Amino acid sequence: MSWLDDLDDDDEPEFDEADIRVRPNPKANRPRTKRRPAHSDARIARVLGVDRGRYTVLVDEDGADEHTILAVRARELRKMPIVTGDRARVVGDTSGDDGTLSRIIGIEDRTSLLRRSADDTDQVERVIVANADQMLVVVAAADPEPRARLVDRYLVAALDAGIRPLLVVTKTDLADPTEFLAHFEGLDLQVFTGGLGSADDPTSDMPIDRIGEALVGHSTVFVGHSGVGKSTLVNALVPDARRATGHVNVVTGRGRHTSSSTVSLRYVGPAGNGWVIDTPGVRSFGLGHVDTSNILRAFTDLAELAEECPRGCTHLPDAPDCAIVEAVEEGRLGPGGAARLDSLQRLLETFAKRDAGPQRDGA
Numbered sequence: 397m398s399w400l401d402d403l404d405d406d407d408e409p410e411f412d413e414a415d416i417r418v419r420p421n422p423k424a425n426r427p428r429t430k431r432r433p434a435h436s437d438a439r440i441a442r443v444l445g446v447d448r449g450r451y452t453v454l455v456d457e458d459g460a461d462e463h464t465i466l467a468v469r470a471r472e473l474r475k476m477p478i479v480t481g482d483r484a485r486v487v488g489d490t491s492g493d494d495g496t497l498s499r500i501i502g503i504e505d506r507t508s509l510l511r512r513s514a515d516d517t518d519q520v521e522r523v524i525v526a527n528a529d530q531m532l533v534v535v536a537a538a539d540p541e542p543r544a545r546l547v548d549r550y551l552v553a554a555l556d557a558g559i560r561p562l563l564v565v566t567k568t569d570l571a572d573p574t575e576f577l578a579h580f581e582g583l584d585l586q587v588f589t590g591g592l593g594s595a596d597d598p599t600s601d602m603p604i605d606r607i608g609e610a611l612v613g614h615s616t617v618f619v620g621h622s623g624v625g626k627s628t629l630v631n632a633l634v635p636d637a638r639r640a641t642g643h644v645n646v647v648t649g650r651g652r653h654t655s656s657s658t659v660s661l662r663y664v665g666p667a668g669n670g671w672v673i674d675t676p677g678v679r680s681f682g683l684g685h686v687d688t689s690n691i692l693r694a695f696t697d698l699a700e701l702a703e704e705c706p707r708g709c710t711h712l713p714d715a716p717d718c719a720i721v722e723a724v725e726e727g728r729l730g731p732g733g734a735a736r737l738d739s740l741q742r743l744l745e746t747f748a749k750r751d752a753g754p755q756r757d758g759a
Contacts, residue, residue: 435485435487435501435502437487438485438486438487438501438502439455439456439485439486439487439490440455440483440484440485440486440504441453441454441455441457441465441467441483441484441485441486441490442454442457442481442482442483442484442660443478443479443480443481443482443483443484443526443660444464444480444659444660445480445657445658445659445660446478446479446480446657446658447657449468449469450466450467450468451466451467451468451469451478451484451500452464452465452466453465453466453467453484453486453498453500455486455490455492463492464492465486465489465490465491465492465496465498466496466497466498467484467486467488467497467498467499467500468497468498468499468500469499469500470499470500470501470502472501473500473501473502473503476503477523478500478503479523479524479525479526479658480525480526480658480659480660480673481525481526481527481528481615481617481660481671481673482503482504482506482526482527483503483504483506483527484500484502484503484504485500485501485502485503485504486498486499486500486501487499487501506526506527507527507529507558508526508527508528508529508557508558508559509523509525509526509557510523510524510525510526510528510531510553510554510557510559510617511523511524511553511557511685512524512553512678512681512682512683512685513682513683513684513685514682514684515680515682515684516682516683516684516746516747521684521685524617524658524675525617525658525673525675527615528557528559528615528616528617528673529559529560529614529615529616530559530560530561530562530610530611530614530615530616530617531550531553531554531559531560531561531562531616531617531619532562532563532564532607532610532616532617532618532619533547533550533551533561533562533563533564533619533620534564534566534618534619534620534624534625534626534629535547535563535564535565535566535576535620535621535624536565536566536567536570536621536623536624536625537565537566537567537568537570537571537572537573537576537589538567538570538571539567539570539623540621540622540623540624542565542573542576543621544576544579544580544735544739545739545742546621546680546681547563547579547580548694548695548739548740548743549681549683549743550619550681551583551585551694552683552686552690552691552694552743553681553683553686554694555690555693555694556683556686556687556690559617561585562585562586562587562588562610562616563580563585563586563587563588564587564588564589564590564602564607564629565577565587565588565589565590566590566591566592566602566624566625566628566629567591567592567624567625568589568590568591568601569591569592569601570591570592573589577589578730578731578732578735579732579735579736579739580732580736581697581729581730581732581733582696582697582698582729582730582732582733582736583694583695583696583697584696585696586610588602588603588606588607588610589603590602590603598625598628599625599628599629599632602629602632604632604633605665605666607629607633608633608663608665608666608667609665609667611633611663611665611670611671611672612663612665612667612668612669612670613668613669613670614670614671615660615670615671615673616670616671616672616673617673617675618630618672618673618674618675619675619678619681620677621677621678622677622678623677624677626674626677627639627640627674630661630672630674633663633672634661634662634663634664634672637661637672637674639674657676658673658674658675658676659673659674660672660673661673661674683743683747686747688744688747691740691743691744691747692711692740695736695739695740697729697733697736698711698720698729698736698737698740701719701720701723702719702720703719704719705717705718705719705720706718710744710748711740711741711744712741712744712745712748713741720737720740721737724737
């Protein structure tokens with residue numbers, strides 16, 4: 397029995413609103429809450445490009461109401477990178493009319509992330525593109541000279557992200573790419589080659605139709621050194637892309653950066669559609685973010701030999717009984733085997749130093 401049971405009806409306590417003490421709000425406004433609206437009316441949109449804090453997104457992709465709109469990110473997403481290829485949830489005015497602006501309030505789960513760092517020792521990553529499933533590496537046979545080790549880095553980054561790599565060699569009329577391509581023998585890598593056409597049609601000697609067939613049904617990110625003809629190739633595949641093209645400096649041998657931003661473009665071909673993601677040309681590609689266990693996977697034939705190596709083999713020049721080193725010394729991997737092993741070992745040595753971390757003087 398509680399003390400309330402001992403009270404007569406007339407003795408029961410009375411409670412009034414005045415008995416409740418309310419803490420005054422000095423700003424005379426509604427108290428803030430961490431509860432956010434559900435946004436059940438949000439639309440899913442593909443991020444096509446980013447320009448000074450404004451995102452061009454495509455809503456109702458492949459639907460009857462497909463159109464592009466401009467959007468900004470919600471304040472709670474200010475620390476999250478939103479990149480080309482992301483699938484964003486947008487709210488607000490999604491009509492796309494002049495002067496309208498919608499808001500990105502969330503990002504759907506990503507299937508892949510292509511990243512790079514400033515250098516191999518910098519583990520601060522920069523996200524390049526999201527949700528790509530292919531990478532098309534574009535190199536020139538000459539002018540500028542092809543860099544096999546840069547391509548190796550692209551391959552490592554692609555496989556680390558779970559992206560299938562492809563290779564295009566341009567300007568084959570200026571130099572024979574056979575020696576360069578020998579570096580990639582034994583790799584599971586589809587290769588396209590072609591020369592320069594006329595001034596009016598610089599890609600007339602490129603297998604544009606075959607490259608286009610490889611893009612159907614995929615989201616393909618194009619990467620390459622400045623001046624290799626990447627933007628020219630994009631313009632041939634997507635005629636209304638109008639990506640700026642440049643030239644190679646005859647003194648330095650370097651290409652001029654023409655594509656200044658990453659942008660998604662729809663490829664429409666006779667065999668079907670796909671997405672082309674053009675990126676700015678780069679002269680370096682840091683792999684500081686990469687899981688070292690994924691490096692060997694970029695060298696398909698070497699990875700198969702590594703299964704015969706002793707447990708814990710580093711595959712470095714001083715590694716005892718390394719099956720890869722022995723195969724190269726015996727010439728079983730062809731003329732490109734030694735170059736591929738050298739490239740692998742350089743990467744492994746760089747990451748070994750990174751993973752060891754800074755050492756004290758005298759250590």
